[in-house]
Amino acid sequence: MKRKALSLVMAAALLAATLAGCGGGGAAPSGGGSSDGAYKAALLLAGTLGDKSFWDSANEGLAALKAESGGAFDYKVEQMGAGAADQANYEPTILDYCADGEYDVIITGSFTMLDALVSAIEQFPDQKFIFFDETFDFAANGNPGNVYNILFKQNEVSYLVGAEAAMMSQTGAICFLGGMSGKVINDFLVGYIQGAKDARPDVKVAVSMVGNYEDSAKGKDLSLAMFNAGADSGFNVAGSAGMGLIEAAKETGKLAFGVDSDQAALLPDYAANIPTSALKNVGAALRIALKQDMEGSLAYGTQDYFGFAEGGVCLVKDAHYEEMVPEEIRLAVDDLENKITSGEIEVYSSSTMSTAEIDALKASVALQ
Amino acid sequence: MLRLFLSPDFLIAILRSTTPILFATLAAGVAAKAGICNMALEGIMLFSALFGVIFSNLTGSWLAALLLTCVCGGIIGLVLAFFVLNLKTDEILAAIAINLTATGGTVLLLLAFSGDRGSSTFPTVSAPAFGGVNIMTVLSLIMVAVMHLFLYKTPLGLQIRSVGENKNAAESVGIKSIRIQYIALILSGVLCACGGYFLSGGYMNSFTKNMQSGRGFIALAASEMGANTPVGGFLVAMLFGVAQAVGNQLQLTSIPVELIQMIPYATTLIGLAVFSYIVRKRKEKLANG
Numbered sequence: 001m002k003r004k005a006l007s008l009v010m011a012a013a014l015l016a017a018t019l020a021g022c023g024g025g026g027a028a029p030s031g032g033g034s035s036d037g038a039y040k041a042a043l044l045l046a047g048t049l050g051d052k053s054f055w056d057s058a059n060e061g062l063a064a065l066k067a068e069s070g071g072a073f074d075y076k077v078e079q080m081g082a083g084a085a086d087q088a089n090y091e092p093t094i095l096d097y098c099a100d101g102e103y104d105v106i107i108t109g110s111f112t113m114l115d116a117l118v119s120a121i122e123q124f125p126d127q128k129f130i131f132f133d134e135t136f137d138f139a140a141n142g143n144p145g146n147v148y149n150i151l152f153k154q155n156e157v158s159y160l161v162g163a164e165a166a167m168m169s170q171t172g173a174i175c176f177l178g179g180m181s182g183k184v185i186n187d188f189l190v191g192y193i194q195g196a197k198d199a200r201p202d203v204k205v206a207v208s209m210v211g212n213y214e215d216s217a218k219g220k221d222l223s224l225a226m227f228n229a230g231a232d233s234g235f236n237v238a239g240s241a242g243m244g245l246i247e248a249a250k251e252t253g254k255l256a257f258g259v260d261s262d263q264a265a266l267l268p269d270y271a272a273n274i275p276t277s278a279l280k281n282v283g284a285a286l287r288i289a290l291k292q293d294m295e296g297s298l299a300y301g302t303q304d305y306f307g308f309a310e311g312g313v314c315l316v317k318d319a320h321y322e323e324m325v326p327e328e329i330r331l332a333v334d335d336l337e338n339k340i341t342s343g344e345i346e347v348y349s350s351s352t353m354s355t356a357e358i359d360a361l362k363a364s365v366a367l368q
Numbered sequence: 369m370l371r372l373f374l375s376p377d378f379l380i381a382i383l384r385s386t387t388p389i390l391f392a393t394l395a396a397g398v399a400a401k402a403g404i405c406n407m408a409l410e411g412i413m414l415f416s417a418l419f420g421v422i423f424s425n426l427t428g429s430w431l432a433a434l435l436l437t438c439v440c441g442g443i444i445g446l447v448l449a450f451f452v453l454n455l456k457t458d459e460i461l462a463a464i465a466i467n468l469t470a471t472g473g474t475v476l477l478l479l480a481f482s483g484d485r486g487s488s489t490f491p492t493v494s495a496p497a498f499g500g501v502n503i504m505t506v507l508s509l510i511m512v513a514v515m516h517l518f519l520y521k522t523p524l525g526l527q528i529r530s531v532g533e534n535k536n537a538a539e540s541v542g543i544k545s546i547r548i549q550y551i552a553l554i555l556s557g558v559l560c561a562c563g564g565y566f567l568s569g570g571y572m573n574s575f576t577k578n579m580q581s582g583r584g585f586i587a588l589a590a591s592e593m594g595a596n597t598p599v600g601g602f603l604v605a606m607l608f609g610v611a612q613a614v615g616n617q618l619q620l621t622s623i624p625v626e627l628i629q630m631i632p633y634a635t636t637l638i639g640l641a642v643f644s645y646i647v648r649k650r651k652e653k654l655a656n657g
Contacts, residue, residue, distance in 0.1 A: 050485055083471060181625055208619040211629045215581035216487075217388075217571045221381055221616050228377050229620050240486045240576040247572055266484070269491055367620055 039294050041075040042097050044108040046090060047082040053261035054133075054282055055079075058109065061283020065290055073294065076103075082112070091116040098124040105293060107286060109133045109150075121147060128300060130289055132282060135183070135351070136303065145301040148293075150285050153307030154184060155191030156340050157278040158235070159347045160315050161257045162195030163336055165233040166203045167329045168255060168275065173204040173367060175231035177223055177245040179213040179238040186350035186358055188237045188259075193361055194348050195336070205365040206231050210241040219244025227252050229367055235259070235278075249273040262316045275324045276316045284311045308341045372617055380500040381616065384571060386609030388413070388580075390508045391563030392587030393594070393601040394515050395556040400596040401519060402552030403532035404452065407463030409560050410584030411470035412444050416564025418474045421575045422481055424493040434495065434504075434565050441561020442554045449553040453546050467584075475577055488568070488575040495570045504566040511559065515598040528552050560584070589636055593643050604639065611635040 043062055045055045062075045080086055080093055094116045097106050108117060109132035117131055121144050132150035165174040176192055178185040189207065196203045206229060208222040219241040223234060227248060233255035236242030242259065249256035250273045258264060258277030267274070285306040292298040306312020315321075315333070322330065339345040350358060372378060392409045399406035419440045424433035444466065451462035475485055482489045495504045519525040530538040531548045539545050563583070568575040590608060594600025611632040618628045 048485065050479065052484065052486075085468070206620055208616070209625045209629070212581060214576070214578040216574075216576040216579050217385075217567055218581070218612075218616070220572055221385060221613070222619060224377070224381070225372075225616050225620060228375070229372065240579075243487050243574060243576045244572065247574065267487075267489055269489075363622060366622060368622075 038072055038074045039069075039290075040103050041073070041290065042103040042106045043075055043077045044090075044094055044097065044106065044113070045077065045079050046087075046108065046110050046112045048079045049077070051261075052266060054110075054280070057280070057282040058107070058132075058286055059283070061281075061286045062107075062290070064283065065287050069294075073290070087112060091119055094120045095123065098127045101127075104128065105130055105290070107132070109282070117147075128293075130286070130293075132285065133184075133280070138301065138303070143301065148289060148298055148300050149303035150289060150312075151303055151305045152280045152282075152285070152312050153305050153347070153349075154278070154280065154313060155187045155347045155349050156307040157280075157313040157315055158188040158191035158237075159195035159198075159340065159345075160333055160337060161235050161276075161278050162192035162197075162205075163199035164195075164275065164325065164329060164333050165192075165235060165255070165257060166196035166200040167332065168325065169200075169203070169231075169233050171230050171232045172200065172202060173206065173230040173232065175206040175208070175223070175226035175234035175245075177219055177226075177234060177236045177238050177242060178207070178209045179241060180211060181209050183350055185209075185237055186353075188235075190348040190350050190353060190358060190361055192235055193365055197365060198336075198345075199332070203365060204230070204367050205362075206367050207362055210238050210244075213239030213241055216241050216244045216247075220248050223248035224252070227254050231367075233257070246270050246274065258316075262318075264316070264320050265318075271320060272324075276321045279314050279316060281306075281312055281314055308337055372620075373614075376500070378613060378617065381613040382606075382609050383501060383505045385612040385616075386606050387502070387505045387508045388563040388567050388571065388583050389587050389590060389608055390602060390605040391511070391566065392560050392584055393590045393605045394508075394511055394598055395559035395563070396588045396591035397594070397596045397598055397601050398515065398519070398528070398552050398559065399556040400591060401532045402528045402549045403535060404459055404549060404553060405463075405588070406445075406448070406553065406556050406560075407460055407588065408444070408448050408466040408584075409556075409587055410580055410582070411463070411467035412441055412557055412560040413564035413567065413580040413584050414467075414470040414474055414578065415444060416441050416561040417568040417579055418477060418488075418575050419561075420565040420567075420569040421488045421490070421492045422477070424569060425481075425490050428493060430493045430495045430569060433493070433569065434562070437565045438558045438561045441557040441559075441564070443557070445554040445557020445560075446550070448557070449550045452553075453549055471578065474575075478575065478577065486577055492569060492573055494573045495566065497570065502566065502570040504562065504570050507562065508566075509602075511562075512598050512602045515559075519598065524548075524551070563587075586632075586636070589640070593636075593639055607639060608632055608636060 047055045049055055049059055066073050098120050105128045107130045111134040118141055129147045131147055136147055136149040176189055193205050196205055206226040210219045219238055223245040234245050235257040236245040237259050246256045250270050256273050258274050263277045264271040264274040289298055395409055396406055416437050419437045420433055423436045424430055427433055448462055451457040452459045479485055495502055527543050527548050531545045535545050567579055590604040591601045594604045615628045615631040
C-alpha cells in the first residue's frame with residue numbers, strides 16, 4: 001500500500017515536470033502598471049516565446065506599439081504552450097480572459113486556436129477578437145461582428161523564393177519540402193512554382209511532403225532523393241522537419257532557403273547554404289490593426305490579407321544575402337517584388353485554386 | 369525511375385531508415401522476452417537523440433558521446449524497471465510518463481544548451497560513415513547476431529526467456545526474476561539509446577524536437593511481428609525501411625502524396641495480418657494434430 005502511494009507520488013512528480021517543461025506554466029505579464037483608461041490587449045500564444053519566429057514577432061510588434069504609444073496602449077502575454085497536454089487549456093484560458101472583461105481586444109492565432117476561439121466568440125459576443133494566420137470562416141460561424149481576421153500572403157514571398165531559387169540553380173531543377181499538404185503549405189507551393197516558372201520558363205520543380213512537421217530525418221531522406229534526382233536548390237516549409245532539407249543541402253553542397261525565421265542567422269554552421277529566408281511579419285500586421293482599432297476604424301467582421309504592400313511578409317536582405325546572391329539576381333528579385341507590390345504581377349493563391357488546378361500546376365513542372 | 373531504385377544511394381537510404389528502427393526493435397524484443405512491454409522506447413529514443421548531440425559537443429568525440437548516451441539510456445531503463453518492478457506501477461503508465469517527460473524535458477534541456485526551442489544550433493561530431501554507410505548501421509546489424517546469441521546461447525539469455533515465459537516457474541527453480549527483468553530493461557534502454565543516438569548523430573547531424581516521430585512505436589509493432597526474436601525483428605524492421613525508402617522515391621512521381629505516405633503503415637498492417645494468419649494456422653495444426 002505504502003509502495004503504491006509512493007509510486008503514485010512519483011508518477012505525479014514526473015507529470016508535473018513534463019507540464020513545466022512544455023512551458024504550460026502560468027502567465028507572463030509584460031510590463032504592467034498600465035495607467036487607467038489605456039487601451040488593453042491580451043495576446044494569447046498557442047506556443048511559447050523564444051521561438052525566434054512567429055510568437056516572438058507578435059510579441060515584438062505589441063512591445064513596439066506600447067513603447068511608442070506613451071501609455072495609451074498596454075498588453076499582457078499569456079504563453080499557453082503548444083504540447084498536446086497544453087491544448088486542452090486553450091479554451092478555458094480564452095474564456096477566462098473574456099470573462100475578465102478588462103481587455104479591449106483579445107489577440108490569438110494559428111489553426112490550433114480556432115475551436116477555442118469559435119466557442120469564445122459565441123459566449124462573449126461583446127468581446128472583440130483579432131485572429132491571425134488562419135482563415136476564420138465568417139459565413140460558417142454566423143457572421144460574427146466581433147472578429148477581425150489577419151491573413152498573410154505567404155504566396156507572395158514564396159514567389160520571390162521560387163524565382164530566386166530558379167535563377168541560382170545550375171541544373172535548372174529546384175525542389176520544395178513541405179510539411180503536410182494543406183492550405184497554407186499549398187499557398188507557399190503555388191507561389192513558389194509560379195515564381196520559378198516566371199524566372200525560368202523551362203524550370204523543373206520536385207515536390208515532397210514529410211507528412212508531419214517534426215520528422216527531420218525523413219525530411220532529410222526526401223531532400224536527398226530530390227537532390228539526387230537533379231535539383232540543386234530547395235525551399236523548406238516543414239517546421240522543424242525542414243531542418244532535414246538544410247542538412248541535406250549542406251552535405252551535398254546545394255542551396256536551402258529558410259522560412260519563418262532568419263535561418264541563416266539562427267544556424268551559423270549552415271549559413272553558407274542558406275541564401276535567405278522568407279518571413280511573415282506578424283508583429284507589423286498586428287501593429288497596423290491595433291492602431292486602427294485605437295482610432296475606432298478597424299473593420300471587425302472582415303478579413304485582410306497582409307502581403308508585401310502591407311509589410312506583412314518579407315525576404316531577409318542582409319549582408320549575408322548580398323554576399324551569397326549575385327547582384328543581377330538581387331536586382332531581378334527586387335524588381336519582381338516591386339511588380340507584386342504594384343499589382344502588376346498577381347501571385348496564384350491556393351485559396352482561389354481547386355485541387356485539380358494545383359495538381360496541374362505541379363504537373364507542368366514535374367521532373368519526370 | 370528504375371534507375372533510381374537500382375542506385376547505391378537507394379540501398380543506402382534503406383539501411384539508413386532501417387537503422388534506428390532496428391535498434392529500437394531489438395530493444396523491444398529483449399524487454400518482451402523478459403515479459404515486459406517497453407512502451408517507453410519513444411521517450412528513451414528522444415532523450416538519447418538530445419544526449420548524443422550534447423555529449424558530442426562536450427567531449428568532441430562521437431565514441432565518447434555514444435557510450436555516455438548508452439549509459440543514460442540504461443539509466444532510463446533502470447528508472448522504468450524501478451517503477452514497474454519495485455513500485456508495481458502499471459508498465460504502460462510508467463512508460464507514458466517517461467515519454468511525456470521526454471517531450472517536455474528535451475525542449476527544456478535544448479533551450480538551456482542552445483538557447484533555441486526547435487533545434488540544436490551548436491556543432492556536433494557525428495558517427496563516421498564509410499562509403500555512405502554509417503558505422504552505427506553496421507553496429508545495428510552486428511547487434512542482431514549478438515542479441516540472437518545472447519538470448520539463445522547464454523545462461524542469462526535462457527533465464528530472461530524463462531522469466532518472460534513463466535515468472536513463477538522460473539522463480540521455483542531459484543531464478544531471481546526481478547533481477548533478470550532489471551537486466552533486460554537496462555539492456556533494452558541501452559539498445560534503444562543507440563537508435564536515438566544515430567537519429568541525431570549520423571542520420572541527421574543535429575537534434576530537432578520530437579525527431580523520433582513514432583519510430584519507437586513502429587519498433588514495438590515490428591518486434592511483435594517478428595515474434596520478439598532478434599532475427600524476426602530485423603526482417604520486419606528491414607521491410608519497414610524498404611517501404612519508407614520506396615515511399616520517399618515515389619514522391620518524385622505524380623502519384624498522390626497521401627497514398628504514398630500510407631505505404632509504410634499499410635505494409636506494416638498487411639504484414640501483421642499475414643503474421644497473425646500464419647500463427648493461427650499453426651495453432652490450428654497443433655490442435656488438430
